[in-house]
Amino acid sequence: MYKETNIRSIAKGITWRIVATGTTMSIVYIFFGNIELAVATGILETIAKVGLYWAHEKVWQKIRWGRKKIEPFNLMFTGLPLSGKTTIADLVYDKLQKLDIPIERIDSKDIRELIPNIGYSKEERLKHIKRIAHLIQTLQKNSISTITSFVFPYKESRKIVREMVKNNIVVYVKASIEECKKRDYKGVYEKALKGEIENFTGISDVYEEPQHAEIIIDTEKIKPEEAADIIYKYIKKNYIK
Amino acid sequence: MYKETNIRSIAKGITWRIVATGTTMSIVYIFFGNIELAVATGILETIAKVGLYWAHEKVWQKIRWGRKKIEPFNLMFTGLPLSGKTTIADLVYDKLQKLDIPIERIDSKDIRELIPNIGYSKEERLKHIKRIAHLIQTLQKNSISTITSFVFPYKESRKIVREMVKNNIVVYVKASIEECKKRDYKGVYEKALKGEIENFTGISDVYEEPQHAEIIIDTEKIKPEEAADIIYKYIKKNYIK
Missing domain, CATH: 3.40.50.300 (P-loop containing nucleotide triphosphate hydrolases)
Structure with a gap:
């Protein structure tokens, strides 16, 4: 059996940030047509959310619900x-x-x-x-x-x-x-x-x-x-x- | 030992979306001062990212790196x-x-x-x-x-x-x-x-x-x-x- 290390949770936070911020920047650019503001939004979002994502992961690691016991044979x-x-x-x-x-x-x-x-x-x-x-x-x-x-x-x-x-x-x-x-x-x-x-x-x-x-x-x-x-x-x- | 059910991954996606979209909408509102556009960005972001988050979770479930073997006594x-x-x-x-x-x-x-x-x-x-x-x-x-x-x-x-x-x-x-x-x-x-x-x-x-x-x-x-x-x-x- 394994447990999640902190480094894994952080790495997960970073890969998600790349996917997510890319999406946000695209949306802002489509709406406002302003590339500088889209980038600024992206930077601000990254700063705010890496920590939030990590905290969210840690909270879920404490929650047992939705984990299914493996049925052995x-x-x-x-x-x-x-x-x-x-x-x-x-x-x-x-x-x-x-x-x-x-x-x-x-x-x-x-x-x-x-x-x-x-x-x-x-x-x-x-x-x-x-x-x-x-x-x-x-x-x-x-x-x-x-x-x-x-x-x-x-x-x-x-x-x-x-x-x-x-x-x-x-x-x-x-x-x-x-x-x-x-x-x-x-x-x-x-x-x-x-x-x-x-x-x-x-x-x-x-x-x-x-x-x-x-x-x-x-x-x-x-x-x-x-x-x-x-x-x-x-x-x-x-x-x- | 447990495995993550799909419903758990989806629920995790939803709780994260609440945290994340709230943050994005705040950022957009601070930058552009336009509440309607902030809400529209939030809706579009939600649609795009619930699926992306779920996919991101599933990919990470296949990756073994960063999981530490528990040391038994x-x-x-x-x-x-x-x-x-x-x-x-x-x-x-x-x-x-x-x-x-x-x-x-x-x-x-x-x-x-x-x-x-x-x-x-x-x-x-x-x-x-x-x-x-x-x-x-x-x-x-x-x-x-x-x-x-x-x-x-x-x-x-x-x-x-x-x-x-x-x-x-x-x-x-x-x-x-x-x-x-x-x-x-x-x-x-x-x-x-x-x-x-x-x-x-x-x-x-x-x-x-x-x-x-x-x-x-x-x-x-x-x-x-x-x-x-x-x-x-x-x-x-x-x-x-």
Whole structure:
């Protein structure tokens, strides 16, 4: 969030003075046909009004009326590990930042790096998601929209978020297990198949497909850039006024 | 966060027009001594400039220059259970909200109500505090200041927060164990003494007194209202420009 500096208010006063005094001088000249008097009026007006304009700006900065609270949304990316959630979410974030709306990117990886011992059991995942929902909620109270990418494997976890936050938009990033395995440069699927990783979604833990996703992205058919474009257009149409 | 509505921009245009046209008409009248022509100039000016002013406002809304990022702070209330953290923090929050700065109140109780199974062991507390620090950090990235009241019993937990957030102000809410027991209308100290509550700070778990608190409130000597006033003045002096 920003606040107006004095220098900005003064600069605004000066640019307006150029526009306004030009107009006044033209009017006086048309009426009286006297160029000297038109210029004199312009000078006098400038002296009187730069200060008045500045004072007018300052008074309005104290008035809250006519300021609309920005309506925040949450883009919730869900899908199997390696389906492409983070890639697409990052692209969408870059695009939305350009719209100058307050927005925050929350990725599973960043939080698990910060707090390594969160755990992957169903109980731990649900507790984790509840805290994420609380984070989104707190940001939304302050008009900040969010782009969240987590596996969100359970219907129950997605429901927790949907009930706690406003304007929740589920983006189901779809890819078959076979496709995810192909993209598996880190070898996590392989490890999970060998039984080295417990509760690995898609292998040793369930992924419950979302039934009511607002947006479905089939990553086997479209590229990340195209996907980002679809999501960006959806947000622009429904949430940016 | 708010955005300017069109109606606000128009209203600003109108109030300015009243001030500005009044000035112009006075100038023209002084120069030419002709009241009809002064009025005619005023009318023409009004017609020309209401639209121009509105356009000028809209152009400036797109310009980012001269807007200063608000510098957020975190008020970290620490102290024994029942020392009076929440009471004082709530009073400070009420006072600071009137300053029209973006601020969020985060209380231990609210989060533990939402996620009941956080736990009270040292390991669980530290994990919990790390998430709180991440929440504060995310809010600060969006210029939102915070008022947090948790027991924060360990030097280590307070250090985690201090390292992760900006402008951290430790408020040590001081009360002796004897005093806290007297205030214990819920009977939690009694239960802890009987061994019914594990890891109860002050009884069955340690409270490491802060050595570098920015503000110390001795609740056995001053009232919550006075304490809130001291903290409010500290913030106003150091963080509100």
